[in-house]
Amino acid sequence: AQSVTQxxxxxxxxEGTPVLLRCNYSSSYxxxxxWYVQHPNKGLQLLLKYTSAATLVKGINxxxxxxxxxxxxxxxxxxxxxxxxxxxxxxVVSDYSxxxxxxxxxxxxxx
Amino acid sequence: xxGVTQTPKFxxxxxxxxxxxxxxxxxxxxxxxxxxxxxxxxLRLIHYSVGxxxxxxxxxxxxxxxxxxxxxxxPLRLLSAAPSQxxxxxxxxxxxxxxxxxxxxxxxxxxxx
Numbered sequence: 001a002q003s004v005t006q007x008x009x010x011x012x013x014x015e016g017t018p019v020l021l022r023c024n025y026s027s028s029y030x031x032x033x034x035w036y037v038q039h040p041n042k043g044l045q046l047l048l049k050y051t052s053a054a055t056l057v058k059g060i061n062x063x064x065x066x067x068x069x070x071x072x073x074x075x076x077x078x079x080x081x082x083x084x085x086x087x088x089x090x091x092v093v094s095d096y097s098x099x100x101x102x103x104x105x106x107x108x109x110x111x
Numbered sequence: 112x113x114g115v116t117q118t119p120k121f122x123x124x125x126x127x128x129x130x131x132x133x134x135x136x137x138x139x140x141x142x143x144x145x146x147x148x149x150x151x152x153x154l155r156l157i158h159y160s161v162g163x164x165x166x167x168x169x170x171x172x173x174x175x176x177x178x179x180x181x182x183x184x185x186p187l188r189l190l191s192a193a194p195s196q197x198x199x200x201x202x203x204x205x206x207x208x209x210x211x212x213x214x215x216x217x218x219x220x221x222x223x224x
Contacts, residue, residue: 043218099156099213
């Protein structure tokens with residue numbers, strides 16, 4: 001069975017500083033990996049996905065993630081946080097028919 | 112395109128009542144799924160379908176039934192509601208399997224008293 005662990009339930013950064021949200025996964029297959037974002041009282045929006053092409057994946061709003069097979073990690077980064085980035089972020093691992101979500105990381109951005 | 116629609120947006124049930132959460136998509140997607148979202152647990156897959164007439168269980172299927180008679184619709188039935196089913200429910204669809212981008216509905220907030 002596959003699983004996802006988001007290593008931090010809450011991350012707090014100052015506006016303009018880098019963001020790092022950590023995700024480790026476990027999968028028996030070559031997985032697809034995703035990051036989704038959920039703003040308060042909103043639905044989920046896809047930030048980016050990895051499907052065995054380039055290991056560095058660029059997403060929307062300046063986010064990117066690097067797939068590291070040796071470390072089974074798929075950490076999400078952004079060079080400079082904006083206030084509008086405050087939200088909950090979910091790392092997701094998927095094989096053919098099953099998607100598993102991490103528990104989520106709440107990102108707070110301080111002015 | 113309306114995308115993925117869910118009804119109702121809010122629902123309060125008494126323990127033991129049954130109800131159906133509706134989900135529809137107009138993108139001709141084969142893959143549809145239901146999740147529940149609980150604090151600190153992310154989203155957990157309840158049931159999914161890879162096409163009309165084909166459904167399968169996800170991570171937390173107990174207490175829920177689904178059917179897929181058409182490509183567009185994927186209703187989720189609660190047979191006998193329990194307080195543990197208080198949650199926010201999301202329906203999603205994608206054009207491929209779960210490896211493709213999923214489009215999520217706005218969610219249904221269900222409270223069981």
